[in-house]
Amino acid sequence: MYELVVEKTFAGAHNLRGYDGDCEKLHGHNWKVEVTLKSEKLDGLGMVVDFKIVKKTLEEILSRFDHSYLNELEEFNRKNPTTENVSKIIYDNFSEKLPPEIFIAKVKTWESENCAASYFV
DSSP states (O other): EEEEEEEEEEEEEEEEOOOGGGGSSEEEEEEEEEEEEEEEEOOOSSSSSSHHHHHHHHHHHHHHTTEEGGGSGGGSSSOOHHHHHHHHHHHHHHTTTTTTTOOEEEEEEEEETTTTEEOOO
């Protein structure tokens, strides 16, 4: 099995509705997203997939989040923009863009240097 990891960042604000504490107030993060892809096979060049394709795909997905108030995005109309939910939405969006022989092993999202949440199947 081969594994490929790409990281990208975005800046975004949110607040956690119904949370009893400071995170209920509007605040922002410089988020880091780490996507791990896996495949049993390599392409003709000896790659799982070209890094530039993975980076471009992740940039496209994160562009919706970058410099935005996450609570106003459609994805967070009914659920809180927690780090866990951000990871799941990125996972779902990225999965739709992959060929069947490549799958996402994990999406890990860091909201700070010391705090992260992952989504994987």
